[in-house]
Amino acid sequence: MPPWGICDEEGIQVQDTTDSSVSSISSVMPDRVFENSKIQYLEERDEEMLSKRMVGLCKSNRVRSAIQLYVSMEVAGVDPTPHACNSLISSLCRNGSLDNALKVFDKMKERRRTTCHTYSLVLKEIARVRGFDFAMEMFADWEGEEMVRCSFDAVVYNTMMSICGEVNRWVETERMWRSLNENGHRATIATYRLLISIFARCGQPELAFKAYSEMVKSGMIPTENMAQAVVGACTKEGKWELALSVYESMLGFELKPNEVIYNALINSLGKAGEVRSAFKLFDCMRSSGYTPNAYTWNALIVALNREKRYGDALRLFNSVEKQMNLHLYNSALVSCQKLGLWDRSLQLLWKMEVSGLSVSTASYNLAITACEAARKSRIALEVYERMVHKNCIPDTFTYMSLIRACIWGSLWSEAVELLDHVPADASLYNIVVQGMCLQGKVVMAKKLYSRMRESGMKADGKTRAMMLQNLTKH
Numbered sequence: 152m153p154p155w156g157i158c159d160e161e162g163i164q165v166q167d168t169t170d171s172s173v174s175s176i177s178s179v180m181p182d183r184v185f186e187n188s189k190i191q192y193l194e195e196r197d198e199e200m201l202s203k204r205m206v207g208l209c210k211s212n213r214v215r216s217a218i219q220l221y222v223s224m225e226v227a228g229v230d231p232t233p234h235a236c237n238s239l240i241s242s243l244c245r246n247g248s249l250d251n252a253l254k255v256f257d258k259m260k261e262r263r264r265t266t267c268h269t270y271s272l273v274l275k276e277i278a279r280v281r282g283f284d285f286a287m288e289m290f291a292d293w294e295g296e297e298m299v300r301c302s303f304d305a306v307v308y309n310t311m312m313s314i315c316g317e318v319n320r321w322v323e324t325e326r327m328w329r330s331l332n333e334n335g336h337r338a339t340i341a342t343y344r345l346l347i348s349i350f351a352r353c354g355q356p357e358l359a360f361k362a363y364s365e366m367v368k369s370g371m372i373p374t375e376n377m378a379q380a381v382v383g384a385c386t387k388e389g390k391w392e393l394a395l396s397v398y399e400s401m402l403g404f405e406l407k408p409n410e411v412i413y414n415a416l417i418n419s420l421g422k423a424g425e426v427r428s429a430f431k432l433f434d435c436m437r438s439s440g441y442t443p444n445a446y447t448w449n450a451l452i453v454a455l456n457r458e459k460r461y462g463d464a465l466r467l468f469n470s471v472e473k474q475m476n477l478h479l480y481n482s483a484l485v486s487c488q489k490l491g492l493w494d495r496s497l498q499l500l501w502k503m504e505v506s507g508l509s510v511s512t513a514s515y516n517l518a519i520t521a522c523e524a525a526r527k528s529r530i531a532l533e534v535y536e537r538m539v540h541k542n543c544i545p546d547t548f549t550y551m552s553l554i555r556a557c558i559w560g561s562l563w564s565e566a567v568e569l570l571d572h573v574p575a576d577a578s579l580y581n582i583v584v585q586g587m588c589l590q591g592k593v594v595m596a597k598k599l600y601s602r603m604r605e606s607g608m609k610a611d612g613k614t615r616a617m618m619l620q621n622l623t624k625h
């Protein structure tokens with residue numbers, strides 16, 4: 152028989168012995184599972200050999216046998232190695248026995264045999280079973296014990312950062328980062344990977360950039376994914392300067408930015424009005440072998456629109472019309488609206504419908520606004536009718552633009568009819584009443600103003616002033 156007895160899943164065969172050192176396990180490990188475990192006399196007392204056997208049992212998931220061996224070693228006064236105890240804790244956690252795992256952990260802690268891996272194992276399982284707050288409380292208690300805190304390393308802090316990240320608690324993540332540095336530990340590449348991922352996901356670009364910069368200053372080489380996460384977080388929040396700095400650092404490390412990074416940067420620069428920089432990056436993108444896609448072209452057209460270069464935006468749009476999508480069409484419609492190119496707007500709407508794209512309310516609104524700018528009131532109403540026919544639901548902006556177009560065209564009956572088709576909206580009534588007053592249609596204005604008040608809508612200051620002025624005249 153081997154020195155640890157017959158260990159199987161049905162229990163250890165017990166040898167009768169009169170050795171007074173073999174007593175009820177309840178006096179050693181007061182837990183039901185351990186109480187129910189049979190013990191045996193161990194002929195072999197070598198700690199390393201028995202510990203290796205325990206590790207083997209844990210690896211093969213023979214938990215009950217591993218517990219029996221652990222209990223027998225406890226009774227015999229043989230301490231398992233920290234590695235063996237960690238294996239047992241891990242095995243117990245895998246099998247949903249956290250309470251028993253904590254019993255083993257407490258014994259290790261009492262004998263000062265815990266390792267950083269021990270704390271990481273327990274923290275992960277505590278967070279999984281009992282939740283984030285419980286894990287944080289336990290970590291805080293341990294951190295308050297100087298002996299325990301001094302035994303921590305970056306792995307333990309990384310574990311806590313990971314736990315914080317799983318529930319998107321970036322404030323606590325930052326605190327763990329500070330604690331790691333304050334306690335004299337050196338962050339690892341895994342630390343920075345966690346920090347960047349969590350901060351980027353939680354919309355904290357400055358912190359993500361700070362972690363990235365600290366990593367680079369420490370002499371570590373970032374991965375493409377880490378750089379992409381920081382660039383994505385920074386561009387999403389409009390921090391294009393930080394994103395551009397990360398891009399430049401990638402070139403310094405001879406990392407090749409991918410097309411996602413290029414597109415994000417071009418889009419962010421364009422929205423910020425940095426058109427020259429956006430096109431410079433566009434040239435770098437093409438020289439790197441990437442083919443611009445619809446997202447790239449749209450970012451450039453948006454950039455030109457931001458700089459009020461609407462003609463250039465339309466020329467660029469015309470050059471890439473084969474790669475069209477809804478966003479590109481809408482960006483071109485913005486250019487048409489600003490230039491008052493109502494006929495070009497209608498052509499674009501027709502192409503969108505023919506190509507099978509789902510024309511949105513925003514698209515129709517842009518075309519209607521272009522007609523308004525060109526004083527094409529009747530055509531604006533025709534676009535509206537087409538919109539309704541296509542089951543596209545108009546919104547407040549649709550009606551505002553239509554009513555302004557009707558006022559410019561003196562289509563008063565059409566303006567009033569539009570008001571009949573929308574829920575009571577004081578802003579729309581104000582526009583019509585003011586337009587009537589300006590055009591000298593005082594009687595119509597009074598009638599509509601009375602209807603407005605009877606419906607419980609409040610006129611704005613400008614409308615009231617105009618009505619008072621016209622009442623004194625008439």
